[in-house]
Amino acid sequence: xxxxxxxxxxxxxxxxxxxxxxxxxxxxxxxxxxxxxxxxxxxxxxxxxxxxxxxxxxxxxxxxxxxxxxxxxxxxxxxxxxxxxxxxxxxxxxxxxxxxxxxxxxxxxxxxxxxxxxxxxxxxxxxxxxxxxxxxxxxxxxxxxxxxxxxxxxxxxxxxxxxxxxxxxxxxxxxxxxxxxxxxxxxxxxxxxxxxxxxxxxxxxxxxxxxxxxxxxxxxxxxxxxxxxxxxxxxxxxxxxxxxxxxxxxxxxxxxxxxxxxxxxxxxxxxxxxxxxxxxxxxxxxxxxxxxxxxxxxxxxxxxxxxxxxxxxxxxxxxxxxxxxxxxxxxxx
Numbered sequence: 001x002x003x004x005x006x007x008x009x010x011x012x013x014x015x016x017x018x019x020x021x022x023x024x025x026x027x028x029x030x031x032x033x034x035x036x037x038x039x040x041x042x043x044x045x046x047x048x049x050x051x052x053x054x055x056x057x058x059x060x061x062x063x064x065x066x067x068x069x070x071x072x073x074x075x076x077x078x079x080x081x082x083x084x085x086x087x088x089x090x091x092x093x094x095x096x097x098x099x100x101x102x103x104x105x106x107x108x109x110x111x112x113x114x115x116x117x118x119x120x121x122x123x124x125x126x127x128x129x130x131x132x133x134x135x136x137x138x139x140x141x142x143x144x145x146x147x148x149x150x151x152x153x154x155x156x157x158x159x160x161x162x163x164x165x166x167x168x169x170x171x172x173x174x175x176x177x178x179x180x181x182x183x184x185x186x187x188x189x190x191x192x193x194x195x196x197x198x199x200x201x202x203x204x205x206x207x208x209x210x211x212x213x214x215x216x217x218x219x220x221x222x223x224x225x226x227x228x229x230x231x232x233x234x235x236x237x238x239x240x241x242x243x244x245x246x247x248x249x250x251x252x253x254x255x256x257x258x259x260x261x262x263x264x265x266x267x268x269x270x271x272x273x274x275x276x277x278x279x280x281x282x283x284x285x286x287x288x289x290x291x292x293x294x295x296x297x298x299x300x301x302x303x304x305x306x307x308x309x310x311x312x313x314x315x316x317x318x319x320x321x322x323x324x325x326x327x328x329x330x331x332x333x
Contacts, residue, residue, distance in 0.1 A: 004187030
């Protein structure tokens, strides 16, 4: 099988500092992949090496089965959409979209015709004559996306494209990106620090930390079966309990809460922790309750609001959090 993008033991060093450490990854053609992790984890550097905007210290980058490690960006079959959108302020939307074609020597009539089709693809044809300063953030993003797609790439690379948008617009643009990816059948590789964004968009989630891949799997697998304590904590929604080497992860929404060991349907002999309630946070459909245990660990239960208010607890009150043994997932580290 020819993968859309394949990294083979790719590293990037800046002097004595290693930003990306021997990363090996296969992204199948036509897949939406999200590189997810905290700031400084190496995800943007990895994306830039795929694009050719960063040189590779060691290893190989393959795009659609072709080794492009030493190929200039324009010859890779990729297009990159930058976080800033990088629109030219002195050009209207039509000419911004057509700019790449102009650089390739495409005539004015043809490039404008193709640029209009590109704007139609992202539903921005009515704004062809507007300048970037006359557009909202979401509209600017659509223009940048049309410009990237007009080069007919096989792989589209997106560097935190939604980070500058407000939460409502971010949700709408997530749906737009997924629609375009599915309709065009392209490989998308999207860098984000947002767990919600990665879970909503990706077919393949790649969690990075310290320049290395901690887990690469479909989003449901990453959430249900995190490979390591870092993944469980970064993805969120999990309790990570126990000593290093003997840790387990338990989804907080699979936990139950009671004011006595036998209450709330808990099994007194089953797995669980006792502690003091340190937080009660109403979240609408659910309530998040955190305990601090005697050994200083934190444990969280996320309960349906009706379940919580049938037997509520308050901060400072002793309580128990329990779970089914089948819901505890062992961690490698």
